[in-house]
Amino acid sequence: MEEKIINNKMIDGHIFKNLFFYSLPIILSGILQLLYNAADLIVCGQFGSPHSTGAISSTGSLINLIIQLFMGLSVGANVLMARCYGAKDQEKGQRVVYTSMIFSLAFGLILSIIGMSLSKTFLIWMKSPLETIDLSADYLFIYFIGLPFSMIYNFGAALFRAIGDTKRPFAFLALSGIINVLLNLLFVIPLDMDVQGVALATIISQGISAILIVGALVQSRGFFHFKWKEIRFYKKEGLEVLRIGLPAGLQSTIFSLSNVLIQSSINSLGPSVVDGNGAASSLEGFIYTSMNSVAQAAVAFISANYGAGRKKNIKKTVFCALGLVFLMNITTGGIILLFHKPLLLLYIQDNVAIEEGTKRLFIISCSYFLCGFMDVGAYSLRGIGYSTSPAIISLIGACLLRIVWIYTLWQEEYLHNLSGLVISYPISWILTLSVHFTLFGILYHKLKLIEIDNASI
DSSP, X not given: OHHHHHHHHHHSSXXXXXXXXXXXXXXXXXXXXXXXXXXXXXXXXXXXOTTHHHHHHTTHHHHHXXXXXXXXXXXXXXXXXXXXXXXXXXXXXXXXXXXXXXXXXXXXXXXHHHHHHHHHHHHHHTTOOTTTHHHHHHHHHHHHHTHHHHHHHHHHHXXXXXXXXXXXXXXXXXXXXXXXXXXXXXXXXXXXXXXXXXXXXXXXXXXXXXXXXXXXXXXXXSSOOOOGGGOOOOXXXXXXXXXXXXXXXXXXXXXXXXXXXXXXXXXXXXHHHHHHHHHHXXXXXXXXXXXXXXXXXXXXXXXXXXXXXXXXXXXXXXXXXXXXXXXXXXXXXXXXXXTHHHHHHHHXXXXXXXXXXXXXXXXXXXXXXXXXXXXXXXXXHHHTTOOHHHHHHHIIIIIHHHHHHHHTGGGSGGXXXXXXXXXXXXXXXXXXXXXXXXXXXXXHHHOOOOOOOOTTO
């Protein structure tokens, strides 16, 4: 009965309101994840060794580069499951569950081995400051041990969200996050483990969230369930998940690659700039997560309506998502800008670092809604069955432009600073979102959908 109510809200009713309440647990989950990462930085910044904040923050773009390719596959699982749910195809949905969980474990192990083997090599390629490279390498090595847990949780959460259940993934993340913060304090303050302690706390909490999400899959008796003795890989569903998710992962990886290049450029500006940039980036993450969560919710609504043949609802969902994204930027961005000084002081105490972090915050926070619009455009294309196009558009419109910017205009003396680097972000967002929505408009008008009777759901 619960799933019937949820499904009707994804397909019928007041879309803006339903999308908002569906997005809310995803937003809160994302904010919780960021709070855990922020706790790592804050605890180390207050009680760790000098530049431990920079050591952790400088690994962020590298971690994203390595994991985003396969994390995009969870988007494929989410889209395919939502489509099955909208079309009432429970048998296919069951196959998607087993295939997705096998993917999560296999790719998690592969990434873990690659990351542990090449942690310091990656940091050397990124020109990490000598003051932080050993600490960064220690953090990365331990972090990569826990990647399989992270992959399992994210795939499991994507499956539940596809059928409208956003509450259980949020609850599991909240519990594991509280444990993460408590372990941070234990490992860093009395045990004096510095960045190694926060990394260890992270993988323990990830392990707990993975256990909880798998337990929920086993106990589920609704649209799908999970039985260990029936688990197997289904080639057809696996290829569909790859077809939808791999381009999404490639797009995220390409963005991460450009961010790695940008991080390498930031590293060349010195430890204080690295620290300030890291603190500002952590705060900006709260804005991005709130907006990206709306885009993730929108793709579930669009996919469900695509499966149910509700063409007009697809268009309504896109406009509602854009409105919510703008609202999220104003709310979270406004709060961060208003209290930017005390918030930065939670991470860093160096005046030069705070000044650099402030410059970045004002540029990004005032323009971040453009990035949110870009995400809505990309996710909307995936929801109607086009996953390769947004990846290619993002490659050309955002990443290539940023790379060109680094090697051309940024080399000019008047732009060769953190602000001159960060300004390339909003420029790339405008270009990319314009192409995304132009293509979406063309493809939307070509859609020919057969409406399905959902009365029995």
